[in-house]
Amino acid sequence: MTEITGRTAVVTGGGNGIGMGLAKELARQGAKVAVADIMLANAQKVADTIRAEGGTAIAVECDVCERSSIAAMKQAVNDALGPVQLLFANAGATSFDPLMAMSDADVDWILQVNLHGVMNTTRAFLPDMIAGKEGHIMSTASMAGLLPGWIPVHVPYSAAKAGIIGMMMNLALEMREHNIYTTSYCPGGVATGMNQNNARYRPAKFGGPGEGAVHIGEASKDHTSMDFFTPDAIAPMVLNAVRNNRAFVFDHPEQREHFARTYSAIVEACYDDAEAWHREHGTPAANPTGAVLVPS
Numbered sequence: 592m593t594e595i596t597g598r599t600a601v602v603t604g605g606g607n608g609i610g611m612g613l614a615k616e617l618a619r620q621g622a623k624v625a626v627a628d629i630m631l632a633n634a635q636k637v638a639d640t641i642r643a644e645g646g647t648a649i650a651v652e653c654d655v656c657e658r659s660s661i662a663a664m665k666q667a668v669n670d671a672l673g674p675v676q677l678l679f680a681n682a683g684a685t686s687f688d689p690l691m692a693m694s695d696a697d698v699d700w701i702l703q704v705n706l707h708g709v710m711n712t713t714r715a716f717l718p719d720m721i722a723g724k725e726g727h728i729m730s731t732a733s734m735a736g737l738l739p740g741w742i743p744v745h746v747p748y749s750a751a752k753a754g755i756i757g758m759m760m761n762l763a764l765e766m767r768e769h770n771i772y773t774t775s776y777c778p779g780g781v782a783t784g785m786n787q788n789n790a791r792y793r794p795a796k797f798g799g800p801g802e803g804a805v806h807i808g809e810a811s812k813d814h815t816s817m818d819f820f821t822p823d824a825i826a827p828m829v830l831n832a833v834r835n836n837r838a839f840v841f842d843h844p845e846q847r848e849h850f851a852r853t854y855s856a857i858v859e860a861c862y863d864d865a866e867a868w869h870r871e872h873g874t875p876a877a878n879p880t881g882a883v884l885v886p887s
């Protein structure tokens with residue numbers, strides 16, 4: 592079990608959408624909350640709302656693409672609220688442009704904010720969790736990372752989200768002895784400000800903020816017109832999974848079939864191919880130098 596009441600939590604991207612829902616629900620469940628966001632005014636509004644409801648919250652400016660910004664944010668959180676046990680690495684930005692229509696700067700931005708942002712934030716907070724022998728890292732991934740064959744025209748975003756799923760699953764193995772757990776949240780449709788506000792989140796080094804909604808082309812339309820739940824309705828579900836140390840949280844049960852079909856098709860086709868190859872050509876040569884991965 593991961594304890595939430597009385598613990599200190601950081602929510603990146605807490606100024607809007609899913610992060611805002613998580614920050615408010617964490618406070619309702621008794622956590623002290625740092626709302627960290629590149630849009631400081633939005634983070635302040637969320638922290639004000641939490642305090643008005645009787646909770647404990649601070650707002651901190653942070654660009655998760657910059658290690659120095661994360662370090663400064665961590666220092667501010669530690670000074671105000673003490674060491675952090677719960678990290679919600681949630682900040683992200685999206686893109687529905689064809690890969691070759693994207694500028695290099697936009698590809699770098701989508702990879703850095705969604706993948707490196709989670710890596711950098713995780714590495715900043717892990718040492719205190721290890722020292723305190725307690726922690727939980729929840730990263731907001733996406734169904735686009737778990738099922739990259741589901742939504743078209745989403746290449747750097749799917750790559751980054753698949754990357755953080757791998758990061759969380761592997762980190763869980765490494766952190767087990769430290770009583771630190773990980774959860775990947777794979778939203779399947781939450782009504783947030785992402786499509787409208789996305790361009791405003793672009794840091795200066797990737798070209799700076801822009802205006803205009805995310806363009807969702809025809810290829811992705813069928814996959815993006817589903818039920819979109821509210822962040823407030825989703826947050827208790829995510830915290831329930833965190834409390835129970837679940838490796839994943841999904842929010843749309845009807846996506847189960849797609850998940851099951853995708854992975855069982857991969858298992859059947861690819862293992863059938865491997866078996867057929869072995870039958871026809873013999874087992875490939877192994878251990879040419881006598882080396883094994885884990886010496887006995």
Ligand SMILES: NC(=O)c1ccc[n+]([C@@H]2O[C@H](COP(=O)([O-])OP(=O)(O)OC[C@H]3O[C@@H](n4cnc5c(N)ncnc54)[C@H](O)[C@@H]3O)[C@@H](O)[C@H]2O)c1
Binds near residue numbers: 629
């Ligand atoms: N809404 C969905 O259906 C959906 C689906 C799959 C995944 N997600 C993921 O959920 C997370 C939250 O997105 P959302 O839907 O709530 O969108 P949102 O646009 O409402 O919120 C994103 C928040 O992240 C902040 N942010 C952006 N870049 C940042 C940076 N460099 N540093 C710090 N903060 C930054 C923004 O200011 C904003 O407050 C993202 O990681 C997104 O990829 C959302």
